[in-house]
Amino acid sequence: MLCPVCGAPNTRVIDSRPAEAGQAIRRRRECEDCAHRFTTYERLEPQLIVRKRNGRLEAFSAAKLVVGISAALADRPVSGSAIERLAEEVEASLRGHGSQVSSEDIGRVVLERLRALDEVGYLRFASVYKEFQDAADFEKEVAALESAE
Ligand SMILES: [Zn+2]
Numbered sequence: 001m002l003c004p005v006c007g008a009p010n011t012r013v014i015d016s017r018p019a020e021a022g023q024a025i026r027r028r029r030e031c032e033d034c035a036h037r038f039t040t041y042e043r044l045e046p047q048l049i050v051r052k053r054n055g056r057l058e059a060f061s062a063a064k065l066v067v068g069i070s071a072a073l074a075d076r077p078v079s080g081s082a083i084e085r086l087a088e089e090v091e092a093s094l095r096g097h098g099s100q101v102s103s104e105d106i107g108r109v110v111l112e113r114l115r116a117l118d119e120v121g122y123l124r125f126a127s128v129y130k131e132f133q134d135a136a137d138f139e140k141e142v143a144a145l146e147s148a149e
Contacts, residue, residue, distance in 0.1 A: 003031035004038055011038075048091070049100045060101070062091055069110060072125035076118050086113050 001011050010032040019026035025042040048060035066087045073083060090109050094101045107129040114122040 001029060001040060003034060003036055005036040006031060006034040008033035046095075046099065048095055050106065051100055051102045053103055057100075060091070060094070062087060065090060065106070065110070068128075069114070069121075069125070072114065072128065073118060073121040076121050078118050078121065082117070086110075086117060089113055 002009055003011055008031055011029045012032060013027050014030050014037070015028040017026055018024070019041065020043075023043065027040045027042065028037060029040060030037050049057050050060050051057055066083060069083050069087055069090075070080075090106070090113055093109050094106060097105060107125075111122065111126055111129065114125050
């Protein structure tokens with residue numbers, strides 16, 4: 001954490017205590033260069049929940065998103081940092097939708113962004129996304145058959 005006054009990188013925590021009824025930790029810090037004291041708060045990052053096609057919920061994983069996008073962009077002239085930036089943009093856009101998103105929302109947002117970045121990657125992702133939807137439709141058919149028995 002940089003000192004807000006002199007910008008030095010070395011600050012130390014001189015006090016740490018629970019705040020906001022245990023929802024945060026308040027820390028007093030002191031700059032080792034100019035001795036300025038300031039306060040930081042540590043809070044839980046709001047969780048983004050993904051509703052899958054089968055109705056199950058799971059925590060959003062930025063790592064999984066990067067893996068999926070990277071697979072679509074294999075051998076394409078797109079740098080790792082561009083992929084990470086894309087994943088961050090997708091995550092930011094999803095968080096703007098609220099605390100819960102569906103698998104379809106994620107696929108749709110990725111496709112929108114990929115189209116502008118790399119056409120081949122876009123087409124590959126679109127075909128995987130479509131197959132995924134077909135697979136989910138298949139699962140739904142099976143479930144319908146099972147419940148009819
Ligand atoms: Zn300082």
